[in-house]
Amino acid sequence: xxxxxxxxxxxxxxxxxxxxxxxxxxxxxxxxxxxxxxxxxxxxxxxxxxxxxxxxxxxxxxxxxxxxxxxxxxxxxxxxxxxxxxxxxxxxxxxxxxxxxxxxxxxxxxxxxxxxxxxxxxxxxxxxxxxxxxxxxxxxxxxxxxxxxxxxxxxxxxxxxxxxxxxxxxxxxxxxxxxxxxxxxxxxxxxxxxxxxxxxxxxxxxxxxxxxxxxxxxxxxxxxxxxxxxxxxxxxxxxxxxxxxxxxxxxxxxxxxxxxxx
Amino acid sequence: xxxxxxxxxxxxxxxxxxxxxxxxxxxxxxxxxxxxxxxxxxxxxxxxxxxxxxxxxxxxxxxxxxxxxxxxxxxxxxxxxxxxxxxxxxxxxxxxxxxxxxxxxxxxxxxxxxxxxxxxxxxxxxxxxxxxxxxxxxxxxxxxxxxxxxxxxxxxxxxxxxxxxxxxxxxxxxxxxxxxxxxxxxxxxxxxxxxxxxxxxxxxxxxxxxxxxxxxxxxxxxxxxxxxxxxxxxxxxxxxxxxxxxxxxxxxxxxxxxxxxxxxxxxxxxxxxxxxxxxxxxxxxxxxxxxxxxxxxxxxxxxxxxxxxxxxxxxxxxx
Amino acid sequence: xxxxxxxxxxxxxxxxxxxxxxxxxxxxxxxxxxxxxxxxxxxxxxxxxxxxxxxxxxxxxxxxxxxxxxxxxxxxxxxxxxxxxxxxxxxxxxxxxxxxxxxxxxxxxxxxxxxxxxxxxxxxxxxxxxxxxxxxxxxxxxxxxxxxxxxxxxxxxxxxxxxxxxxxxxxxxxxxxxxxxxxxxxxxxxxxxxxxxxxxxxxxxxxxxxxxxxxxxxxxxxxxxxxxxxxxxxxxxxxxxxxxxxxxxxxxxxxxxxxxxxxxxxxxxxxxxxxxxxxxxxxxxxxxxxxxxxxxxxxxxxxxxxxxxxxxxxxxxxxxxxxxxxxxxxxxxxxxxxxxxxxxxxxxxxxxxxxxxxxxxxxxxxxxxxxxxxxxxxxxx
Numbered sequence: 021x022x023x024x025x026x027x028x029x030x031x032x033x034x035x036x037x038x039x040x041x042x043x044x045x046x047x048x049x050x051x052x053x054x055x056x057x058x059x060x061x062x063x064x065x066x067x068x069x070x071x072x073x074x075x076x077x078x079x080x081x082x083x084x085x086x087x088x089x090x091x092x093x094x095x096x097x098x099x100x101x102x103x104x105x106x107x108x109x110x111x112x113x114x115x116x117x118x119x120x121x122x123x124x125x126x127x128x129x130x131x132x133x134x135x136x137x138x139x140x141x142x143x144x145x146x147x148x149x150x151x152x153x154x155x156x157x158x159x160x161x162x163x164x165x166x167x168x169x170x171x172x173x174x175x176x177x178x179x180x181x182x183x184x185x186x187x188x189x190x191x192x193x194x195x196x197x198x199x200x201x202x203x204x205x206x207x208x209x210x211x212x213x214x215x216x217x218x219x220x221x222x223x224x225x226x227x228x229x230x231x232x233x234x235x236x237x238x239x240x241x242x243x244x245x246x247x248x249x250x251x252x253x254x255x256x257x258x259x260x261x262x263x264x265x266x267x268x269x270x271x272x273x274x275x276x277x278x279x280x281x282x
Numbered sequence: 283x284x285x286x287x288x289x290x291x292x293x294x295x296x297x298x299x300x301x302x303x304x305x306x307x308x309x310x311x312x313x314x315x316x317x318x319x320x321x322x323x324x325x326x327x328x329x330x331x332x333x334x335x336x337x338x339x340x341x342x343x344x345x346x347x348x349x350x351x352x353x354x355x356x357x358x359x360x361x362x363x364x365x366x367x368x369x370x371x372x373x374x375x376x377x378x379x380x381x382x383x384x385x386x387x388x389x390x391x392x393x394x395x396x397x398x399x400x401x402x403x404x405x406x407x408x409x410x411x412x413x414x415x416x417x418x419x420x421x422x423x424x425x426x427x428x429x430x431x432x433x434x435x436x437x438x439x440x441x442x443x444x445x446x447x448x449x450x451x452x453x454x455x456x457x458x459x460x461x462x463x464x465x466x467x468x469x470x471x472x473x474x475x476x477x478x479x480x481x482x483x484x485x486x487x488x489x490x491x492x493x494x495x496x497x498x499x500x501x502x503x504x505x506x507x508x509x510x511x512x513x514x515x516x517x518x519x520x521x522x523x524x525x526x527x528x529x530x531x532x533x534x535x536x537x538x539x540x541x542x543x544x545x546x547x548x549x550x551x552x553x554x555x556x557x558x559x560x561x562x563x564x565x566x567x568x569x570x571x572x573x574x575x576x577x578x579x580x581x582x583x584x585x586x587x588x589x590x591x592x593x594x595x596x597x598x599x600x601x
Numbered sequence: 602x603x604x605x606x607x608x609x610x611x612x613x614x615x616x617x618x619x620x621x622x623x624x625x626x627x628x629x630x631x632x633x634x635x636x637x638x639x640x641x642x643x644x645x646x647x648x649x650x651x652x653x654x655x656x657x658x659x660x661x662x663x664x665x666x667x668x669x670x671x672x673x674x675x676x677x678x679x680x681x682x683x684x685x686x687x688x689x690x691x692x693x694x695x696x697x698x699x700x701x702x703x704x705x706x707x708x709x710x711x712x713x714x715x716x717x718x719x720x721x722x723x724x725x726x727x728x729x730x731x732x733x734x735x736x737x738x739x740x741x742x743x744x745x746x747x748x749x750x751x752x753x754x755x756x757x758x759x760x761x762x763x764x765x766x767x768x769x770x771x772x773x774x775x776x777x778x779x780x781x782x783x784x785x786x787x788x789x790x791x792x793x794x795x796x797x798x799x800x801x802x803x804x805x806x807x808x809x810x811x812x813x814x815x816x817x818x819x820x821x822x823x824x825x826x827x828x829x830x831x832x833x834x835x836x837x838x839x840x841x842x843x844x845x846x847x848x849x850x851x852x853x854x855x856x857x858x859x860x861x862x863x864x865x866x867x868x869x870x871x872x873x874x875x876x877x878x879x880x881x882x883x884x885x886x887x888x889x890x891x892x893x894x895x896x897x898x899x900x901x902x903x904x905x906x907x908x909x910x911x912x913x914x915x916x917x918x919x920x921x922x923x924x925x926x927x928x929x930x931x932x933x934x935x936x937x938x939x940x941x942x943x944x945x946x947x948x949x950x951x952x953x954x955x956x957x958x959x960x961x962x963x964x965x966x967x968x969x970x971x972x973x974x975x976x977x978x979x980x981x982x
Contacts, residue, residue, distance in 0.1 A: 037416035046417060054615075093612055114382070115391055115425075144412050146394040148382035151350065155386030160351055160463035163379045178469070181375035185470050187348070191463035201480075209616045211650030211673070212663050214609055236425075238391025243420040247411070255574060258583030259567070268591040271563065271579050272599060279561040279578065280436040281483070281540040282507065282596070515947075532630075532947060550869065551947060 021076040021193075022130040025066045025100065026121050026137040026149065027059040029084050029091040033142065039244035045111050046244055055091035058138025060206035061199035065168055066136045067099045068204065072170070077101045079128060083120045085110045089222075096217035097209035103222040104128065106230055113239035114148035116232050121149070122156040123230025127223075132157065133173075135196040139164045150198035162189045163198035283311055284404040287361065287428070288334070289371035289381075290317040296325045299440065300372030304433050305332040306441025308370075311401055313447070314338065316360060318345050318353055321451070330449020332441055337451045344458045347465045348376050354383040355459030361388075366428040368406055373432035385430040391423040392430035397437035406431060478529065481510035483540045484559070486529055488552075489516035490545025490567070490585060497523060499586070500544060503593040506600065512536070514546045530555035542592075544585040548573025565589065610672055617651060617676030621853075625680025626949075632684065632807035633952055636799070638762060639684045639807050646688060647718035651677060653711075655692050655699050655842070660707050661715030667842060667907035671849040671900050678853030682956035683805040685850050690758035690808070693843050693964075694721035694767045697783050700842075701826035701835035710765065710785055722763035724754040724813060725836065731755075732969050734769075735778040735833065739815065741770035748784060748820045753812065756963075760796055760811040763788060768815065769832055781832035785824040786815075793818040804955030840965065841917050845903040847964040848920035851928035852896045854960070858928075858935035858953045859889040866938055876938070885934045892931060896924035915977040922970035925960040932957040 031037065032052040040047045055063075063080065070076040080095040083106040092103040104127070106120045125132055135157070140147040147163075154161030167178030167186070177189045180200055209217075227233070254274070258267040275282045286308055290301035297317060305313065315321070315329050316338040326337045340360050344352050357380075361369065369384070371377040373395045385392040396408035406429060408421045423429040478484060485504045487497055497511065504511050513523035515530050529536055531551040541559035546552060548564070548571055556562070557576060564577035565585045574580040581588055606614065624645060632639050646652055654670035656662030665673070670692070678685040691714070698710050713719055730737045739752025750770050760766075765787055772780040788794050797812035827835055863886055866877035876882045899920040906913035932954040936943035943950045961967045 031413065033414075035413075037413045039417060046413065090612075090615070093608065094615075097612060097616070113391070114394075115386075115389075118386070142414060145414070147378050148385070148392060148394055151379060151382035152386040154350075155354075155383050160461075161383065162350070162463055164375070176466070177463075179379075185468060187465045188467045188469060189349075189463045190466045195463065208620055208649050209612065210648070211613060211616070211665075213650075214612045214616065215663055217612075218609060238423060238425045239393060240422045240424060241412075241419045242422075244412075245418050247415060247418050253562075253574070253576075253578045253580055255569075255577075255580040255582065257569075258581050258588060261587075264583060264587055264591055267581055267583070268588060268595050271581060272592060272595040274579060275540065275561065275563070276599060277439065279540075280439065281561045282599070550942065554868065 021069070021073050021133045023066045023069060023076055023078045024125055024132050024135045025059070025062050025078060025080045025095065026135065026153070027063065027080055027082050027091045027095055028056040028138070028141040028143070029053045029082065029088065030056045030141055030143040033057070039246065043244045044242060048110060053088045053090050055094045056138050056141045056143075058140060058142070058199060058201065059091070060138075061201060061203045062136035062138050062197070063095045063098055063100065064204045064206040065197070065199060066134070067207070069134060069170060070099075079104060079130070081121055081124050082106070083108050083112065083117045083124075086224075092222065093217055094209050096220045096222075097213040098207055099213060100220075102220055105222060105224045106227060107224060108227050111241065113237055114144075114146045114152060115238040116227075116236045118149045118152035118156055119236055120227060120230045120232045121153050123232060124225060125157070127225065127230060131194070132159070133193045135159070135194070137196065137198050139198040139200045150196055154196040157194075157196070159194045159196055160191055161196040161198065162191065164200045165197050166200050166202045168197070168203060284367040284401060284406075285365055286311045286313045286368045286370060287366045288313060288315045289357070289369060289377070290315050290321070290329070291372065291374060291376055292317050292319045292321060292325070295322045297321060297329070298372055298374060298435070300374065300433060300435040302328065302332050302440060303435070303438040304370050304372070305329065305334065307399060307438055308333060308401065309445045311404065314366075316340055316357070318356060326449060326451050331444050331446050333445040333447050334449050335447045337449055339451070339453050340456055341453060342456045342458050344461055348380075349461050349463060349465055350379055350383050351463060352458040352461045353380050354387060356456045357384050358387045359456040359459075360454055361428065367404070368431060369428045370431045370433060372435050374435060377432050381430050381432050388428060389426055390429060391425045392432070393421040393423055394432050395434050396421065396431060397434050399431065399433070478510050478512050478527070478534045478536050481536070481538050483507050483509035483542075484512050484529070484536055484538045484556075485509045485542045485544065486512035486514060486546060486556075487517055487523070487544050488514040488546030489520060491517055491522050494522045496586075499589045499593070503542070503589055503596070506593050506596045507540075509540075509542070514552050515549070516547075543573050543577070544589055546573055547571045548576065606672070610669060613669060614672050614676060616649070617673050618679065620646065620649065620651070621676045621680030625677070625684055629681035629684070630946070630949065630952060632681070634806075634946070636801075636806040638809045639681075639687060640762070642684055643688060643720070644718045646677070652688055652718070653691050653695055653714045655696050656711045656715060657699065660711040662711070667845070667904040668901060671845060671904045674846050674849040675853040675856070675897070675900075678850035679857045681807070682850060682854045682953070682960070683807040685853070686805045686808040686959075687759060689846060689850060690723060691721045692846065693758075693839070694723035694765065696839045696842055697723075697767050697826055697835050698785065700838045701783055701831065706785070706823070706826065719764040720759050720762045721765045721767065722757050722759045722813075724757050724766050724768040726754065726756050728753055728755045728812070732966060734836070735781065736774070737769060737771055737781070738774060739768065739770040740774075741772060741782050741784060744819060747822060748825065750784065750786065750815045750818045750820055753814045755812050756800070756810055757813045759809055760813050761799060761809045766794075766813070767826075769836060772829055776830070778833040779830055781836070782829050783826040783832040783835045784820055785826065786818060786820055791818050791820065803958060804952070805959050837914075841913050842907055844917040844921040844964055844970075845900050845907070845913075847960060848896065848903070848917075848924035849900045851924035851957070851960045852893060852900055854953055854957055855889070855893050855896065855924070855928040855931040858932045858950060859886070859893055861950055861953075862886055862889065862935045862938045882938055885938060889931045889934060892927040896920070896927045899923055915974055918965070918970040918973040918977075921965060922967045922974070925957075926967055928957045929961055
């Protein structure tokens, strides 16, 4: 079985994000990069499928900068067989990334049976690449997957929707699966795994190699700014019986209309 | 002026309210609304009031239940060559999954999860959070049309004025094409409370709860707003709640969008576990309690009086 | 000259720190307070290859350099100095085998540790001999086709769980260090080993520390490391590797205290602003950062010398004394920065302060390190 996993390298969650000088992106010089946390669930599920199916290979794919290849190396250390890196700037849009991933899969000459990805990347939070890639590969996709069962080529996938409800999908390979937290417990990269990963193949392509050019850009970002400071809170006096109902009504109204959390 | 299609989702006898929020920002554009299924008459009326010129109920085989391929194919066929410049939808569970696939089928660009937007001269420009909200940026779309946009629910707010248009209703029958991933069943999740660390809303009780039984009033509030119940260390140490419910340095670190602290003074160890909550409501009888320094909305009052009132109020609002 | 980690070293650091944060830290306080031996955590760490880093690749090890093993130890000590002591004790016990054993012995004694999560104990210290290690009283006598070991050992880490002991004993106390032997004892194949009760300690409470008595324990002749009387030489070479390692654990503990302190100082408000804006706090935190970096550089250089097969005795003692003393100072200041909360078990820093103290004592006290350094200085002049 040919299994592909798409991973992205994102700033560590602890990173303090600051816009760069001209507001065209964020300051990336001192960022610690990690594998996108949702992608860890994708890698783990791929490795579990590989373990259960002889003659399977897991290929990890990444589109991004080459200064640090942490995400791919982590996936190889966890147990993936080989890696493909498409070298690019860090600010491609979802369409370009999906197209580059499609090109990278095509270049391996292998027909994908399973493609895994994280449900979203925690940097641009676009939640587009998995569905776009599935559309480009002309295969079905199921996103926000928290349950995975596989029997031969048949899969049963649980997709989380609002209120913790689940859509249970039945589908046959090939399929793209976008993983959510809760799908599994990702393994740690073991130290022998890290040492072995050194010798695993990592192919490297340019964007042009995989058929992506500037004309593929669909989304432009500008004016990166910090969100406004949180204003001081409001305090209401409601010790007296007469004041209570009014205060509660007001606060509930503010939660709905001002804070917009209800 | 642009030609815009707003994709709405039917829910009961209405459509999800994000559709109205979006309509409220589209004044000056030529706007149609479409939904898969039958748009209820009352909803159609409301959509017209908020600026919908045409209201399309899209029907076809295998479209009752959402599937990424079925709905994407159906909308692709519906949109066809009608010449829409933009397609906007709420970034709901369905919208988030459907729109990227649909955009892909047009080889078109999409802006996700915008929290505000303008149509200056008929051209879309949005604002969206990136890096988990640590940053905001302006987003614009280029390339083949239509352009696709998902809008975060509750971000724009309901429109305050009306911009009534004809709202001609219409039924379209379309082909859902090949569906390879089917939904076999839907498992309802209402009874399963989310874990504290994943909960979107948390209602927490402190030492002032006085005993374990009193947590009942927090559970009632939690049921109404779809929250998970937590507790402070003081409440856990006093035996009012199990350790699994503890929020704080030695308990769980949480960052829900709404945290309601009831009778919690706000010891630093508790604050450390919940300070990243988006909005904090504090209810405490002590006006100098440290929790009020972190609260967006503080109510100086007795939780045993305030919480039941709040439950009632939310019930009326969300009913 | 290069101060950068290699790609693999950066990954080793990332995965061990992840383990420290996600697996060790959440359990550190609980295991400390209940003095529970972290068997489950040791097994998980073993599965990921964090244990027995000194075993060479030809005997089933991963093949780490000394510098690599310092990175691992620092991370694990960051997670919990007590748990790390249990883990590090394996290396301390296996190092004499790596250094002094013949090929057959290495195969026999080291390889099983790469196949199962086994525990090893290093037995040098005695009730009457700590710093004066060469004056040890435990004897090893020729019993014909075997050796016979008699004597009492003290403060033996992992003793209650050990699958293998490496014991230092003397042929004749009057020979002083020239009579000392290093011998491997398999408790499963021996009779006469008496394991004492666990010691109740100030810190490192989850690590298992006991007295061990050897009563006429018969040991196969093949278990002697090197020739009889070569034990001291082996012990000294072991220290050259183990002292940087212990120093590295001090860096890990200090880094943990520093991270807690810097975070807390930014959050804790007094007089209407975060205490990190007060110079008194800034000085303490700056001092911490400075000492941690200096200690880590000493550790890395002393380990690098091991990898280059160059003498490092003086550097190893620099590292051990400096890092241990820095760790004590830093963890004490961490408690100070936390104020009343710091003195409470509710917060992690009081444990760090208790754990730090031991590092100034074991594997050669801070005072012994200074004696070693002085000896190196004056014996060369």
